[in-house]
Each structure stands twice: as C-alpha cells, then as structure tokens.
Amino acid sequence: MHRGKGMKFVGDSRVTHPSSRKKQQPKDYSEYPGKTEAFWPDFLLKEWLVGAVFLVGYLVLTVAHPSPLERPADPADTGYIPVPDxxxxxxxxxxxxxxxxxxxxxxxxxxxxxxxxxxxxxxxxxxxxxxxxxxxxxxxxxxxxxxxxxxxxxxxxxxxxxxxxxxxxxGKIKEEVPAVEIDENAEGYQIYLGSSCIGCHGNAFEGALGKPLIGLDLTADEIVTIAHDGLGGMPGGTFQGSEEELQKLAEFITTLQPPE
Incomplete structure (x- = not known):
C-alpha cells in the first residue's frame, strides 16, 4: 500500500481570490422611485427645512405674544398662590x-x-x-x-x-411705593410683624394682596374702623390682637409718610 493512496483534495468555493470578489456598490435609488432616498443630502435637508419652519414660527409667536411678567417675587408674601405651567x-x-x-x-x-x-x-x-x-x-x-x-x-x-x-x-406690576424709614424697635411695628396684616400688606408696608399702607391720608381712628368693618376687597375683623394693640398699630401706620 503506497503512502497517500486514496486521499482526495476538495476545494472550498467560499475561498476566492481578492481580485475575483465583487466590490460593494451603493444601491441605485432610482430603482425604487418615491420609496427611498439618500440620507445625505436629500433626507437631512428636508429635516433641516422643517425644523427651520418650526423655529421661525416659535420666534414669531414669542415676539407677537411675549410671556407675561408679574411683580417681583417676595418671600415674605404668604398670600401669593403660584400656578404651574x-x-x-x-x-x-x-x-x-x-x-x-x-x-x-x-x-x-x-x-x-x-x-x-x-x-x-x-x-x-x-x-x-x-x-x-x-x-x-x-x-x-x-x-x-x-x-x-x-x-x-x-x-x-x-x-x-x-x-x-x-x-x-x-400679580400686576405696580408702581414702586416710596421707601420710608421704619423704626423696627417701635411697638407698633412689632405688633404688625406678629399680625396677619403682613401677609397682605407686605413686610415693609409696600402692599401685596392688599394696598400699601404708606402715605395714607387717614387718622388712627379711621384705620381702626377699617380694620373692624373692612373696606373694598379687604374683609373686616382680620386683626386678632386686642383693641389696645390695634390702636397702637393704627397710630404707627399714620407715621409712615413718604419723604417729601
């Protein structure tokens, strides 16, 4: 028996010479009219054009109807009710x-x-x-x-x-109330800080939900009467202190006059 007798060599058709391989060619999109298109630049250009139309639309909308503004935020104002978008x-x-x-x-x-x-x-x-x-x-x-x-x-x-x-x-933007010097050690001011009045009239009497208390052309007795009976949108009977404290507070408010 001779060595190698009966052996056969089988070639694998999957192994080909590089020169005989077909080059990968991009598809000819003309074969699929109206169904496919090249990403660059055809499809991407359309995306940019649509995006530009929406961007211009948003810019025109913001110019025609600007976002409404309210008065500056006041952390001491407890009467404000925020509303989300x-x-x-x-x-x-x-x-x-x-x-x-x-x-x-x-x-x-x-x-x-x-x-x-x-x-x-x-x-x-x-x-x-x-x-x-x-x-x-x-x-x-x-x-x-x-x-x-x-x-x-x-x-x-x-x-x-x-x-x-x-x-x-x-939330309407109001005219700035002239600042006044407030004696923070005064008894009337201490009564004001501990009352519910501060929630509507502000910590510096500048007004918030209620009207400003600076420069009122009222006497102390008239202020006491308004605190009891109310006036306009202000309800009466909101002051929780004693009559003596209310009188001292009213007298202190009459001293809040803007500088001339």
Missing amino acids: WYFLFLYQLLKYEFASGQFNIIGAIVMPGLAFGALLLVPFLDTSKERSPFKRPLPTGFMVLAIAAIIFLTWESVVNHDWAAAKEY
Whole structure:
C-alpha cells in the first residue's frame, strides 16, 4: 500500500481570490422611485427645512405674544398662590383632593405620578404583542385612554376652579411705593410683624394682596374702623390682637409718610 493512496483534495468555493470578489456598490435609488432616498443630502435637508419652519414660527409667536411678567417675587408674601405651567396643571389639581393632600401629600406628589410614569416605561416589556390594531390590544389601549381622559379632566378642573382674574390683578406690576424709614424697635411695628396684616400688606408696608399702607391720608381712628368693618376687597375683623394693640398699630401706620 503506497503512502497517500486514496486521499482526495476538495476545494472550498467560499475561498476566492481578492481580485475575483465583487466590490460593494451603493444601491441605485432610482430603482425604487418615491420609496427611498439618500440620507445625505436629500433626507437631512428636508429635516433641516422643517425644523427651520418650526423655529421661525416659535420666534414669531414669542415676539407677537411675549410671556407675561408679574411683580417681583417676595418671600415674605404668604398670600401669593403660584400656578404651574399648563402641562402640569393636572398634577396641581390632583394635590387639591383630600386623598392626595395634607397628610397624604406624598401619595399625590410622589406615589401616584410615580406609578403612572413607571407603568408607562414598563409598557414595552409588559405588552409584547405584535398587533398594531388598538382594538386587538384592549388592555394597553384602555389604560392609555384612561390616562389621557384623567389628564384632560384634571386640567379642565384646574382651569375652571382657579380665579384667573384675581391672580392677574394680584400679580400686576405696580408702581414702586416710596421707601420710608421704619423704626423696627417701635411697638407698633412689632405688633404688625406678629399680625396677619403682613401677609397682605407686605413686610415693609409696600402692599401685596392688599394696598400699601404708606402715605395714607387717614387718622388712627379711621384705620381702626377699617380694620373692624373692612373696606373694598379687604374683609373686616382680620386683626386678632386686642383693641389696645390695634390702636397702637393704627397710630404707627399714620407715621409712615413718604419723604417729601
């Protein structure tokens, strides 16, 4: 028996010489009219044009209807009620309900929104159906419709129940009241700091929800009468101190006259 007898050599057709391989050519998009296009520059140019139209539109809108401004923020003003932007009004309204406010505030502020947005993030993992028709996917469709309905309802309730006219009047930019020197050691000023008056009239008597108390052409007795009976939008009987304290406060307010 000769060495190597019966051996055969088989060539692999997958191994070819580099010179015989076909070069990778980009597809000729003319073969698919109206269905495909080159990313650069055709598709990207369209994206830029659409983006430019929206950008110009937003710029025109901001110039035609600028964002409304209110008076400067005052941390000592406890009467101001802040309102979030329209896309957060449904969460703002949710915090007004008893089950989501007060001692249950954490439920309305963290737990309920966290569960809702967490469920939204888990939808691709919980619903793996390949069906595209919403009628063949009742659970995801039902949950989404319920979420949209809840957002619309809460937003509507927030808009309807908010006193927008009062908020606009409250936040209106007012003429700056002339500053006066205030004797912070005076008994009348100490009474003012401990009363509810400061929430409406400001910590420097400059006015906020209520009118400024600087330069009033009133006597101390007239101020006492207004504190008891009210005047205009100011309710009466809001001062919680004694009559003696109210009289001292009224006398102190009459000394708040702007410099000539």
